[in-house]
Amino acid sequence: MTFAHLGLIPTLLNALEKQGYSTPTPIQEKVIRPILEGKDVMAAAQTGTGKTAGFSLPLLQRLTKSANKARPNCARALVLTPTRELAAQVAQSVENYGGELKLNYNLVFGGVKINPQMMKLRRGTDVLIATPGRLLDLHQQNAIRFEQIEILVLDEADRMLDMGFIKDIKRILALLPKTRQNLLFSATFSEDIRSLARGLLNDPVEISVTPPNTTVERIDQLVYTLDKTSKTKALIHLIQQEKWFQVLVFCRTKHGANRLTTQLNKKGITAAAIHGNKSQNVRTRALADFKADKIQVLVATDIAARGIDIVQLPHVVNFDLPHVAEDYVHRIGRTGRAGKSGLAISLVSADEAKQLASIERLINLKIEKKTLDAFPASQALPDVKLKTKPKRPKKPRKPKRLRAGEHVKRSM
Ligand code: AMP
Numbered sequence: 001m002t003f004a005h006l007g008l009i010p011t012l013l014n015a016l017e018k019q020g021y022s023t024p025t026p027i028q029e030k031v032i033r034p035i036l037e038g039k040d041v042m043a044a045a046q047t048g049t050g051k052t053a054g055f056s057l058p059l060l061q062r063l064t065k066s067a068n069k070a071r072p073n074c075a076r077a078l079v080l081t082p083t084r085e086l087a088a089q090v091a092q093s094v095e096n097y098g099g100e101l102k103l104n105y106n107l108v109f110g111g112v113k114i115n116p117q118m119m120k121l122r123r124g125t126d127v128l129i130a131t132p133g134r135l136l137d138l139h140q141q142n143a144i145r146f147e148q149i150e151i152l153v154l155d156e157a158d159r160m161l162d163m164g165f166i167k168d169i170k171r172i173l174a175l176l177p178k179t180r181q182n183l184l185f186s187a188t189f190s191e192d193i194r195s196l197a198r199g200l201l202n203d204p205v206e207i208s209v210t211p212p213n214t215t216v217e218r219i220d221q222l223v224y225t226l227d228k229t230s231k232t233k234a235l236i237h238l239i240q241q242e243k244w245f246q247v248l249v250f251c252r253t254k255h256g257a258n259r260l261t262t263q264l265n266k267k268g269i270t271a272a273a274i275h276g277n278k279s280q281n282v283r284t285r286a287l288a289d290f291k292a293d294k295i296q297v298l299v300a301t302d303i304a305a306r307g308i309d310i311v312q313l314p315h316v317v318n319f320d321l322p323h324v325a326e327d328y329v330h331r332i333g334r335t336g337r338a339g340k341s342g343l344a345i346s347l348v349s350a351d352e353a354k355q356l357a358s359i360e361r362l363i364n365l366k367i368e369k370k371t372l373d374a375f376p377a378s379q380a381l382p383d384v385k386l387k388t389k390p391k392r393p394k395k396p397r398k399p400k401r402l403r404a405g406e407h408v409k410r411s412m
Contacts, residue, residue, distance in 0.1 A: 027050055075106070223369045314335065
């Protein structure tokens, strides 16, 4: 199967060649055609499967083929994402694939000044990529109108619900024209997602490439059991001994991420932290430096890391295990992307045995466990018997909606 077989136009095929994509990924094989045909699509696909190109390519082609022109302060396609990082990532992909088309793209998210975004929206936008809160702010200020929306994409819909965006999403949906194409992408199809889909999608084509909640097969996973107090030293030892570069390390808290970053830097390992207390500019710079190999380690919290896209990221380390088992799947999805192999290592202390058991049940796999000779665990991992089904936290934290000019203080 080639991209040409899927019916993509030569300009897009050239762009894909420039990106070095030779064959479509499984999700791309399945979604491109129905989207080109104008159908609604509901797709279960995790990050790393190539889903962004899966919806962007046919969306761009449909916009190019239609004779409509975006009027001032209007947009023709709207892509909603849960985080600023993911929005920026999607915008970059749209730019990469559609750079040679006569279409224009705009990106809006909170945490930065609203005025430049308002100015850019004036001339009309073909593809608008947005986070929900800022989009509503822009709408309230008459900077964006939705009457011309032809295509709506909800990307990482499960994460949008987890982050408490459901009200914002419903408000946006109520403002959109009734006739439009809808595309919904989600890592999992929970009952909440299905209920959102019922009110949104019209006779959708349902697509799934990896069964929800399973880890990407190509990722090698390993657990090092050790004492909590040895984690920092053990990580430094592993990075130095194994000569790792481009290591993405996950911490549960912002303070933990800061502390670890300082300790790594003290040992001569270049590291930067990204989390909700860092400004958007600092986060963007840290990510760019990491991608350009200027820093060896990026230390991130779960929400801040969502949407990070680094091709061939070789190592992901869970410095702490996440409380929500699904986050483990999202975390390690950063490695082994689109067919590349990767290694995901978790440093697990005895107090995290329950989280590990939940993860293993979710991914239906016993992860190999080892100890490090230099850092023997003083206590074996207790055997945990899980009784109840794993649960999502009941009350998702509701992110504060931003007003014009306000800066983000959201906790991540
Ligand atoms: P996504 O799941 O959309 O975040 O994409 C994951 C990664 O796969 C990104 O780095 C894309 O650039 C890359 N990618 C997407 N489609 C392909 C393809 N057909 N061949 C190779 N790499 C791809």
